[in-house]
Amino acid sequence: MQCEEVKKLLPNFLDDELKPDEKTDIQVHLSSCEVCQKELKAYRNSWELLKQWSDLEPQPAYLSRFWTELALRTPWYTSFLRELRLRFLTPKIATVWITACLLLAVSILIAKHYWQIQEVEMVLTNLPLEEVELIENIELAENYEVIQDMDLLEDLEVLENWENGKS
């Protein structure tokens, strides 16, 4: 490997980010080339120097500043909806809500049916005896009217047959 080629690869060699064969070739070249050794040292030293730029410390109240800034930027209804969604509309909680609503609906239907039965019984309790008997035997009463109508119908049939015979 020539010096020009090696010098191009030295920055990545420093990061140990070369293919194994390239790395080996460079190591072999460096073992006998003082110029490239000096070049590698210059790369390494300048890279190490960067670490001497020490970190900036955050302001102590950065967290409270963040929440204040966020509150100022967020319209009240957006915060409310977000809180609602985060607290009450997660998949797990949504399942619980739907189940609760279904149970409530079923309970209301059962209660309604029960109260209707109770209402009918209360009405029956307050009716005079004759009307209760009539209701209990409503089918008989309806059939009696049918029978009465049937007698009339039979008379009509007889009359019709007589008319037809006459004609």
Add this chain to the structure above:
Amino acid sequence: MPSSSNRDSNYYSSDPDVLLMMDFQKGNKASFETLMHKYYGRVLNFVYRFIGRKDIAEDLTQEVFIKVYQSVASYRPQAKFQTWVFTIARNASLNELRKLNQTSFSLDETLENEEGEALRPQMEDPKTSLPDIKVLEEEKIALIQTAIQSLPANQRTAVLLRRYEEFSYEEIAKTMNCSVEAVKSLLSRAKENLKIKLSKLLRD
């Protein structure tokens, strides 16, 4: 067969920071604060070294975390959490740089130290008998700062992520949305530039 995005989501779900973010997604604000404690200082220093302005760095870091907070509803782990946060930080820094209309510093640009005093690299003064170590130290930092900020934005990003955040080449590539080969090339050129610009310090 799961789609690649589903596979990625499952893969990155082992990242503890991703789990914290997903916990925050379910409503646990304490998880968000944990993430903020962990990343605030790192993001602050990335932004500060990128922009070079201490007065803007805190404001910009707050903006980064506001964006993180507001993205919670649509957050889907497609990378490590730190990759995602530093992508946001990098984009915010680039936008700020455009606003400031800076591309690079010249070596004669007046820099400030942490106390806000103007700092200019001094020529050697033969009359000085006892060197002021603090001043020399500040000058050194000023030269390093100048050298980094003289780099083009992409080289600067790659250097900051590699040197100060110790990102792998793959992580840098994901953060910058480029290939690993491109990262190798960027770092190679950046190191060449830094070697030249910091040669004065290395000679001393």
